[in-house]
Amino acid sequence: MTTPNLSGGAGLHPAAADAGLLAGGIRSAGLKVTAPRLAVLRALTDRPHATADALFGAVRADLPGTSLQAVYGVLASFTTAGLVRKIEPAGSPALFERRVGDNHHHIVCTGCGVVHDVDCAVGHAPCLTPADALGFDVRAAEVIYWGLCAQCQAETALP
Numbered sequence: 749m750t751t752p753n754l755s756g757g758a759g760l761h762p763a764a765a766d767a768g769l770l771a772g773g774i775r776s777a778g779l780k781v782t783a784p785r786l787a788v789l790r791a792l793t794d795r796p797h798a799t800a801d802a803l804f805g806a807v808r809a810d811l812p813g814t815s816l817q818a819v820y821g822v823l824a825s826f827t828t829a830g831l832v833r834k835i836e837p838a839g840s841p842a843l844f845e846r847r848v849g850d851n852h853h854h855i856v857c858t859g860c861g862v863v864h865d866v867d868c869a870v871g872h873a874p875c876l877t878p879a880d881a882l883g884f885d886v887r888a889a890e891v892i893y894w895g896l897c898a899q900c901q902a903e904t905a906l907p
């Protein structure tokens with residue numbers, strides 16, 4: 749006899765286990781919990797830096813009636829509420845992620861387009877303190893590092 753552990757993030761079926769957490773996250777962002785919102789947030793939990801299209805593909809399995817337009821609507825409400833962060837690397841469709849509030853940055857491969865999180869260059873969000881803020885109250889800094897990922901380097905290095 750074991751008690752299901754609903755709080756752990758390392759469960760075998762995190763998507764099923766954290767439905768309560770997902771609903772709580774939506775509520776604490778000041779939004780009403782709806783089936784499409786739950787489905788999109790769940791899909792995003794498993795797919796950091798996903799496009800709306802990719803999320804729509806994932807959500808459609810759970811909610812066959814969902815439209816791409818509905819997914820865009822959910823993402824817009826999440827982004828406005830601060831529940832989700834939207835990043836827009838040049839030349840890529842907008843990407844969405846649940847990791848918010850820490851001003852982390854991204855590194856993008858110019859070969860295959862893979863995106864990874866990069867912590868602030870040094871210490872805790874020092875990028876928010878520019879040499880001269882020109883009187884602005886700076887709230888966010890977006891840094892995107894561009895380069896060739898290790899796998900693409902290995903592939904280009906082949907004789």
Ligand SMILES: [Zn+2]
Pocket residue numbers: 857858859860861862896897898899900901
């Ligand atoms: Zn690559």
Ligand SMILES: [Zn+2]
Pocket residue numbers: 796797845847852853854864865
């Ligand atoms: Zn990220």
